[in-house]
Amino acid sequence: MMAGSTLEIKDLHVEIEGLEILKGVNLTIKGGEFHAIMGPNGTGKSTLASAIMGHPKYEVTQGQILLDGEDVLEMEVDERAQAGLFLAMQYPSEVSGVTTSDFLRTAINAHREEGDEIQLMPFIKEMDKTLDFLEIDKNMAQRYLNEGFSGGEKKRNEILQLMMLKPAIAILDEIDSGLDIDALKVVANGINEMRSDSFGCLMITHYQRLLEYITPDHVHVMMQGRVVKSGGPELAQRLEAEGYEWIKEELGIEDETVGNNA
């Protein structure tokens, strides 16, 4: 994996079913940096995450996404992952009949050359270690992928995949939603464990709560499908204390949302 990748988002416009949700997002994330995108519901945060990964329902109508200068929008979803992108999803799919363990091994091997597949024993060792780290019951590995998982189990499973696939840039879409405080700490531990010069992270959240456990280097606020304000960790603290109204007033925004609940 390349040390210190850079993800550049330039003037990104995205539509879903003909409705424009993102209206010119600009953002750059480098290896070693942790960014947080905050904002009320319906401002386009999750759309940004989905568009970067290539969700089939989202259409990019304008702008660019570059990973180390390579055009991400020209890549298929699997190619984006192989190039180093990872999205921890807010609502991961359930796949019946496919065990979490088989899925993980297939995913790891997809990042490796043919003939260089991970051997079973090293794989199991690493998986067990990561399961322990995330305080996940070992039998989850033999359960079908996300099938019948609780909300918390699904989130932990996303972080399990993050830790085992070791992407260059990870986007975490509301990884904190639906987690109790103990689970949140475990998940935050996992994300902090990834911190290095060769790992960049974009966390999407509408609570400051997550940021108490993972300190971001940069904080951005999204409204009306754009990044309207950026700052350091102190911005998140002010949002926690005062809410979003002051930003709306400052920028003369009445309705911060973009048409529908994005």
Next chain:
Amino acid sequence: MSVETKLPYDQDYVSSFSDKRNEPNWMKEIRLKGLELADRLEMPRPDKTNITRWNFEDFKHSVDGDKITSANELPDAIQAFLDTDKENKNIVVQRNNSVAYASLSSELKDKGVILTDIATALKEHSDLVEKYYMKDAVQIDEHRLTALHAALMNGGVFVYVPKNVQVEEPLQAVFWQEDKEAATFNHVIVVADENSSLTYVENYISHNDNEKAVANIVAEVIAHDNASITFGSVDNFAAGTTVYVNRRGVAYRDAKIEWNLGQMNDGNTASENVTHLIGDNSFSYAKTVSVGRGSQIQNFTARIVNHGKNSNGLILQHGVMKEKSTGIFNGIGKIEHGATKANAEQESRVLMLSEGSRGDANPILLIDEDDVTAGHAASVGRVDPLQLYYLMSRGISQEEAERLIIFGFLAPVVNEIPIEAVKNQLTEVIERKVY
């Protein structure tokens, strides 16, 4: 029926066929009765599929296969179904219409377990076979195909586990239609006597892609009080064989019958899998998976009838349809009056891999009792794009992601096949049929 042609087999043929095999008189009578009924009964009418024009009458009826002394002499394609490293001790291999190889461990023999071909069973256990043969499960006079079956039965096995005997290792039958035109009129009887348990796995194999042949198969599975039977199958007749297969179970008090059917034929297939939950607290879980390809038409009817109180019947049907194939899945739960606290659930799902394929999932509930629970689910559709997106977002290619989803969809049966070699064969057949 007006369009039916006269059978190529008459009373003299059937009588002398029975005599040649030194069958007991009761069997000859069943054959002659079947022959007589076949002339006037109508074809079965599975819901939503018309099978009256399918070839059920053009075949070679009696073809012997060479005997062998060890399983090692079988061709690789057949040996692949055997766990050879474990020296399959409990197996019958039928080649065309005669036994090629048979073996049963002395330990099971000493306990009174019977696993033998149907012709030998008729000689050695005539009374026992007569007690079950087309009596409580399948009737001779249901329709033209059961009557024809009775008249022309030419193979199969008889499995019997006595009271209080638990058989841990699977009992296996491999039916190999080696001759490309040989007809398979197999009759399988599996009986678990009171408080006993067994696992039985059967495989059907043929390679007649072009030559026409017919399979008309009946399996009767009887679980007496508190007995437990797990019945697995991998059916893999080639495109030239038209298949009618009727697998029927009867479960008495506290008895359990589980079906794990991998129905992977390449020709037209009408499959009926019916279980009668006669006794109180009886249970059945009938699972079937199938892959359709080419222009084959398949109809799978699974029906569980709850007669006993607190009986529980579950049906799962999963089909993958590609190219121009048609798959009809009828999952029927019937609760009879008096079956209080019974439960009936059906799940029928079809995954369509091409525009030209046809799939139909029909879960049906028929309830004649108030104090029951029931539920059903059905779906017909393409591979879920969000599942694909999720798997691909981890770097997995679209082809591999689809493969995972399809195998996952068929896993409810694949994972339940207890013989490793057969499970691998089923996986290979799926791989071959899907790609």
